[in-house]
Amino acid sequence: KQWYQRRVRAVEKTLLLKMDEIADTYNYQELDDIPVEWNSLNNLLKPQRNSGNNTNKMFQLKSILAGVHFCVQHLRLQNLPKIRIVDFCSGAGHLGIFLAHHFPDCQVILVETKWGSLRYAKERIDKLGLRNVTLCLAHMEQFVGRFELGVSLHACGSATDIVLQQSVRSEAAVVSSPCCYGKIVNSEFLTYPKSERFRDIVCDHDEFFKISRLADHQSNSENYMKCVDIDRIEHLRDCGYQFVSISKLKPLTCSPKNNLIVAFK
Numbered sequence: 001k002q003w004y005q006r007r008v009r010a011v012e013k014t015l016l017l018k019m020d021e022i023a024d025t026y027n028y029q030e031l032d033d034i035p036v037e038w039n040s041l042n043n044l045l046k047p048q049r050n051s052g053n054n055t056n057k058m059f060q061l062k063s064i065l066a067g068v069h070f071c072v073q074h075l076r077l078q079n080l081p082k083i084r085i086v087d088f089c090s091g092a093g094h095l096g097i098f099l100a101h102h103f104p105d106c107q108v109i110l111v112e113t114k115w116g117s118l119r120y121a122k123e124r125i126d127k128l129g130l131r132n133v134t135l136c137l138a139h140m141e142q143f144v145g146r147f148e149l150g151v152s153l154h155a156c157g158s159a160t161d162i163v164l165q166q167s168v169r170s171e172a173a174v175v176s177s178p179c180c181y182g183k184i185v186n187s188e189f190l191t192y193p194k195s196e197r198f199r200d201i202v203c204d205h206d207e208f209f210k211i212s213r214l215a216d217h218q219s220n221s222e223n224y225m226k227c228v229d230i231d232r233i234e235h236l237r238d239c240g241y242q243f244v245s246i247s248k249l250k251p252l253t254c255s256p257k258n259n260l261i262v263a264f265k
Helices: 002-023 054-076 094-102 115-128 159-169 196-201 205-214 221-238
Strands: 084-088 107-112 133-137 149-156 173-179 243-248 259-264
Touching: 054 094, 054 149, 054 173, 054 243, 054 259, 084 094, 084 159, 094 107, 094 115, 094 133, 094 149, 107 115, 115 133, 149 159, 159 173, 159 221, 159 259, 173 221, 196 221, 205 221, 221 243, 221 259
Parallel strands: 084 107, 084 149, 107 133, 149 173
Antiparallel strands: 173 259, 243 259
16 A cells, blocks of 8 residues: 555656646636526526535536537637537436527537436426427447537546547537546547657556546545546647637536536637
């Protein structure tokens, strides 16, 4: 255990010494605040939870809305015939339905593996009279459609990287708030570190996983999350993305996992 702790501290020191150098090469985007009149909003558009954290969920949705608004503004400058937004790991559509309401000229696709969640989403969509939402029962990796913007809110572990991977495949913008860094694992679809720059810094992927697991600890977790997410945006840069940024869910207290990746080509 002591050897492990010394090794992690050594890796951490190496990484964090490089973080300032790397941080100078990416943007921190202060997103515009998008007003949301929650009191006048249909209850079906609000977080459907009874666990006492609805206020935090509202803040999280509002932060994602700001990131999506920023990307949609950029996409509209390209005179695209349509803008398709894919909500990966959509669950019952709390995020996707919320976005469909705020962007009626965009098509929103909910991708989810659980039919029960999509059935509940459909009930809400029908009651709200939304005509710009499509449901897709599939694993994220199986989704093959084209789209212009990929979004996710707290996609667990490597699921965030599949969202990024799918967005790269479709040359789409992305707004993603990661979660559960300690559940990041190699698979047939993903290997870590993802970026060329991080592979130069961290030679052993096991060392990278030690850092990712420490990102789920409250003590100094911010630095570890930063390490993992800079690897992610550096990978997007490798894939030709011209704008890459780590923003924040606001207020920061709305979630301990409050990083927000925003990127577009």
